[in-house]
Amino acid sequence: xxxxxxxxxxxxxxxxxxxxxxxxxxxxxxxxxxxxxxxxxxxxxxxxxxxxxxxxxxxxxxxxxxxxxxxxxxxxxxxxxxxxxxxxxxxxxxxxxxxxxxxxxxxxxxxxxxxxxxxxxxxxxxxxxxxxxxxxxxxxxxxxxxxxxxxxxxxxxxxxxxxxxxxxxxxxxxxxxxxxxxxxxxxxxxxxxxxxxxxxxxxxxxxxxxxxxxxxxxxxxxxxxxxxxxxxxxxxxxxxxxxxxxxxxxxxxxxxxxxxxxxxxxxxxxxxxxxxxxxxxxxxxxxxxxxxxxxxxxxxxxxxxxxxxxxxxxxxxxxx
Amino acid sequence: xxxxxxxxxxxxxxxxxxxxxxxxxxxxxxxxxxxxxxxxxxxxxxxxxxxxxxxxxxxxxxxxxxxxxxxxxxxxxxxxxxxxxxxxxxxxxxxxxxxxxxxxxxxxxxxxxxxxxxxxxxxxxxxxxxxxxxxxxxxxxxxxxxxxxxxxxxxxxxxxxxxxxxxxxxxxxxxxxxxxxxxxxxxxxxxxxxxxxxxxxxxxxxxxxxxxxxxxxxxxxxxxxxxxxxxxxxxxxxxxxxxxxxxxxxxxxx
Ligand SMILES: Nc1ncnc2c1ncn2[C@@H]1O[C@H](COP(=O)(O)OP(=O)(O)OP(=O)(O)O)[C@@H](O)[C@H]1O
Ligand SMILES: [Mg+2]
Numbered sequence: 001x002x003x004x005x006x007x008x009x010x011x012x013x014x015x016x017x018x019x020x021x022x023x024x025x026x027x028x029x030x031x032x033x034x035x036x037x038x039x040x041x042x043x044x045x046x047x048x049x050x051x052x053x054x055x056x057x058x059x060x061x062x063x064x065x066x067x068x069x070x071x072x073x074x075x076x077x078x079x080x081x082x083x084x085x086x087x088x089x090x091x092x093x094x095x096x097x098x099x100x101x102x103x104x105x106x107x108x109x110x111x112x113x114x115x116x117x118x119x120x121x122x123x124x125x126x127x128x129x130x131x132x133x134x135x136x137x138x139x140x141x142x143x144x145x146x147x148x149x150x151x152x153x154x155x156x157x158x159x160x161x162x163x164x165x166x167x168x169x170x171x172x173x174x175x176x177x178x179x180x181x182x183x184x185x186x187x188x189x190x191x192x193x194x195x196x197x198x199x200x201x202x203x204x205x206x207x208x209x210x211x212x213x214x215x216x217x218x219x220x221x222x223x224x225x226x227x228x229x230x231x232x233x234x235x236x237x238x239x240x241x242x243x244x245x246x247x248x249x250x251x252x253x254x255x256x257x258x259x260x261x262x263x264x265x266x267x268x269x270x271x272x273x274x275x276x277x278x279x280x281x282x283x284x285x286x287x288x289x290x291x292x293x294x295x296x297x298x299x300x301x302x303x304x305x306x307x308x309x310x311x312x313x314x315x316x317x318x319x320x
Numbered sequence: 321x322x323x324x325x326x327x328x329x330x331x332x333x334x335x336x337x338x339x340x341x342x343x344x345x346x347x348x349x350x351x352x353x354x355x356x357x358x359x360x361x362x363x364x365x366x367x368x369x370x371x372x373x374x375x376x377x378x379x380x381x382x383x384x385x386x387x388x389x390x391x392x393x394x395x396x397x398x399x400x401x402x403x404x405x406x407x408x409x410x411x412x413x414x415x416x417x418x419x420x421x422x423x424x425x426x427x428x429x430x431x432x433x434x435x436x437x438x439x440x441x442x443x444x445x446x447x448x449x450x451x452x453x454x455x456x457x458x459x460x461x462x463x464x465x466x467x468x469x470x471x472x473x474x475x476x477x478x479x480x481x482x483x484x485x486x487x488x489x490x491x492x493x494x495x496x497x498x499x500x501x502x503x504x505x506x507x508x509x510x511x512x513x514x515x516x517x518x519x520x521x522x523x524x525x526x527x528x529x530x531x532x533x534x535x536x537x538x539x540x541x542x543x544x545x546x547x548x549x550x551x552x553x554x555x556x557x558x559x560x561x562x563x564x565x566x567x568x569x570x571x572x573x574x
Contacts, residue, residue, distance in 0.1 A: 173435050173436070174435075176434075176435055176436065176437050177434055177435045179437075179445075180429060180433075180434035180435070180437070180441065180445065181424060181427050181429045181434055181441075181444075181445070181448075182429065182430070182431050182434035182435070183434065184413075184417060184420060184421070184424070185424060187410070187413060187417075188410055188413075188421050188424075191410035191411060191412060191413060192408050192409075192410060192411075194372070194408060195404065195408035195409070195410065195421075196410075196421065197391070197392045197393050198370060198372070198392055198396065198402055198404070198408070199396065199401075199421040199422050199424065199425075199484055199485075199487075199488065200393050200396035200397055200401075200421075200422065200424055200425030200488050201393055201421065201424050201425070202391070202393045203393070204391075209431060213431065305412075305413070305414050305466075305468065306414070306417065307466065308414075308416055308449055308465075308466075309449070310416075310449075310453065310465055310466070
C-alpha cells in the first residue's frame with residue numbers, strides 16, 4: 001500500500017472516529033473512552049513487555065501512583081488536575097526507578113513474579129491508607145473537574161476528545177521512538193541481551209529506562225483517569241488491571257503499536273458488545289488466549305520490520 | 321607499547337581452572353591467533369578480555385588502561401569489539417539494524433531526542449545508517465541490508481557479526497572462530513576480509529581451528545592447552561614446536 005493511500009485511509013478513519021460521539025449515546029462514548037485509556041496503558045506497557053521483553057505483571061501499580069498523585073494534590077492543594085500531568089509522570093517514573101533498580105537484572109519469570117508482588121503491595125498499601133493520605137479502601141473523592149481554555153470537561157464526549165488527543169500523541173511519539181537509537185536498543189535487549197551488551201549497549205541502563213518511561217506514561221494515564229472519574233479507589237488498580245494490560249499487549253501483538261490498539265479494542269470493547277453473554281466472558285477470554293498461544297504466538301498484528309532509507313547521503317546531498 | 325596486554329590471567333569455574341596463568345601481548349596493527357584443542361580455554365580468555373567474566377587473578381590492559389571490573393559495553397566503547405563462537409545475531413531484526421547495534425555506542429541521542437526526533441538526532445541517525453551501510457558494503461552484505469538476519473546463510477551470518485563489530489569503530493577486533501561453518505570459498509573471502517580489516521589499521525585477535533587460515537593470516541600465534549599457554553611465536557615456530565604438535569596429536573607426554 002502506498003504511503004499516500006495509507007495517509008488517506010488514516011485520515012478517513014480518524015474523521016469517522018472523531019465524529020462518533022455525535023452518533024453514540026454517552027454509554028458507548030464511555031466505552032470508547034475506556035478503550036482509549038487501556039490503549040495508552042497498553043502502549044506504555046508495550047515499551048516494557050513488547051519492546052524490551054521484560055515481563056511486568058504489575059503495571060497497575062504505576063497507573064495507581066499517577067492517579068493518586070493527581071487526586072491527592074488536587075484535593076489538598078487545588079492544583080488543576082491536568083497541570084499535574086508532568087508531576088504524575090515524575091512520581092510514577094521515580095517509583096519505578098526505585099523499585100526496578102534492585103530487581104531489573106532478574107530473569108523473565110522471576111521478574112514477572114516480583115512485579116506481581118509489587119502491584120499487590122501498592123494496592124494493599126493504598127487500602128491501608130498509607131501515610132494517612134490515600135483514603136483507605138474508600139479512596140479519594142471530590143477531584144475537581146479539569147478545564148481546558150475555560151471549558152470545563154464534564155461529559156463523556158468532552159473526555160473522549162481529551163483521551164483521543166492523548167492517544168494520538170502517544171502513538172506519534174512512540175512511533176518516533178521506535179525509529180531511534182533508544183527504540184532499537186530496547187529491541188536488541190529483547191532479542192539477545194548478551195549480544196547487545198557485547199555490541200556496546202548498556203543493557204542495564206536500557207532495561208531501567210524502558211521501565212521508567214513505561215511507568216511514567218502509565219502515571220499520566222492515571223492522572224487522566226482520576227480527572228475523568230473524580231473519584232478513585234484501590235479497586236481500580238487490582239492485579240486484574242495488570243493482567244488486562246498484559247493481555248492487550250500479548251494478544252494484539254508485542255512490540256506493535258497497531259497490535260496494541262487492536263488488542264485494547266478487542267479486550268475492552270468486545271465484552272461490551274456481548275453483554276448478554278457476560279457470564280461466559282472469562283470462558284471466551286480464556287479460550288481466545290489459548291487459541292492465540294497455539295496458532296499465532298506473535299499476536300494478531302505482530303510488528304513489521306522497520307524500513308530505512310538506504311540511499312547514502314554525501315555531505316547532505318542525495319546520491320542515487 | 322602493545323595495544324592489549326594480558327598478564328598472569330587465571331579463571332576458575334568451580335574446581336576447573338579454565339585459564340591458568342596466561343600472559344601475552346597483542347601489538348598494535350598485528351593479527352594474532354589464539355589456538356588450542358577443544359576446551360583449552362580460548363573462548364574464556366575472550367570472555368575475560370571483554371568483561372563477560374572477571375578473572376580470579378591477573379591483569380588485562382588496553383592502551384595502558386586496566387579493563388578489570390569494567391562492564392562489557394564500556395570495554396566496547398573503549399575500542400574492543402568481538403564476535404561470538406556460536407552466532408549471536410538479533411535474529412528477528414534486519415541486517416542493517418544488526419549493524420546499527422554496533423553503531424549505538426558511537427551515537428549520543430538520549431531518550432528525549434529519540435522521542436522527539438530533534439534535528440541533531442536526525443542528522444546522527446542518518447550518519448549512523450550511512451556508516452552501517454558502509455560496513456555492510458565492506459563485508460559484502462550491502463544487498464542484504466533489508467533482510468532479516470536469520471534468513472542469511474551461515475557464512476553470511478558470520479560476516480554480519482563482523483560488520484556489527486566494525487560498527488563500533490574498534491581499535492581491536494576479537495573474532496571467535498570466524499571461519500566456523502564456512503565452506504572453502506567463504507573461508508578464502510574471510511582471509512581477504514581480515515587482511516582488509518588490518519589494512520584499515522584495526523588490530524585483530526582471533527581464535528580459529530582452521531590451521532591453514534591461522535597460518536596464512538596471523539603473524540603471531542599463542543597456543544593454549546588445558547588453560548595454560550604452551551607456546552607463542554610466528555607461524556613457522558609454532559608449526560615446528562614439539563609441544564604444540566604433541567598437544568594437537570594428543571600424545572601423552574607432550
Ligand atoms: N561458564 C562456565 N562455567 C563452567 N565451565 C565453563 C564455563 N565456560 C567455560 N567452561 C569450561 O572451561 C573450559 C574452557 O572452555 P572454553 O570455552 O574457553 O574452551 P575453548 O578453548 O573455547 O574450546 P572450543 O574450541 O571447544 O571452543 C571448558 O572445560 C569449559 O567446559
Ligand atoms: Mg571456544
